[in-house]
Amino acid sequence: MLVKCPGMEPNLDPVGVDVRLLDGTKHRGGLITSPEYSMKKLLGGGLEKIYTITPVFRNFEKLGERWSVEFSMLEWYQQHADYHECMKETEGLVSMILGRKSDPSPSLGMEKSWPRISYVKEFEKFFGVHPADATLENLGEACIRLGIEISKGYNVALIIADLFQYHIQPRLEAENPLFFLTEYPVAEAALAQKNADGRSAQRFEGYVNGLEICNGFTELVDPVEQRKRFELEAEERRMAGKEVFPIDEELLSRLSSVASPSFGNALGIDRLIMLKAGAKDIDSIHLFPPSQRF
Secondary structure, three states: OEEOOOOOOOOOOOEEEEEEOOOOOEEEEEEOOOOHHHHHHHHHOOOOEEEEEEEEEOOOOOOEOOEOOEEEEEEEEEEOOOHHHHHHHHHHHHHHHHOOOOOOOHHHOOOOOOOEEEHHHHHHHHHOOOHHHOOHHHHHHHHHHHOOOOOOOOOHHHHHHHHHHHHOHHHHHHHOOEEEEEEEOHHHOOOEOEOOOOOOEEEEEEEEOOEEEEEEEEEOOOHHHHHHHHHHHHHHHHHOOOOOOOOOHHHHHHHOOOOOOEEEEEEEHHHHHHHHHOOOOHHHHOOOOHHHOO
16 A cells, blocks of 8 residues: 555645655655556456456545545456456446445335546537647637636646536436546546547446446556656646656556456445445444545
């Protein structure tokens, strides 16, 4: 859980840690936001089908409701299968857990296949601009036309994420008690393989009753492309004034040994328990509630 390279994503903030040794040296590291890097190294070492259940940590989060600085994650990977297969597995797992008669929300319709909804298609339908073609100019024109205020000081990728979160996602959640959001913009899927046309990535998130429970994708296994994306993310972190942790060179050295396709998925156990228990606040399922720890 304590590593030298805890993550590069600009939208996540690792809990940084100084490790001091008896020889007087000091090393900077952090608590993992996800076990992904270590799991993919194991794939590169020859393991085919693996999982872990582990605590993970996120800085600069809210406490309570659906958020915590510490929570439990189930993460699993499989070589020689893509994110479509991963969605089927996720659907089966969540349906098995939430679809029993004891479940407090039996109206979810767990026996049905979850709709797959394309992020990039929904964005283009609403704003008239495909994320791959978006610029500050055409996004600004679309927002003026729709009477929407655009975020100031953001780059194109952050504006797209902001617009989707506040103007499209609430409708999708209201209309679909269960669904997978698929085909993310490449800028929002730095560890995922691109689709054949290069205009979106093979990433998905799963939603149940408006609660995001997982994030998965077909893994990017090209070390050259992955380095480029890490470097872009590092620059985004610098521009945002965030701590930049070093690129995980061991991960890059093992990526070429991972089969293509391979999938990975990270599922929040706390939120799954909330759904099973019919709980509205993460505090209610913890012996030591997140909002009371600090």
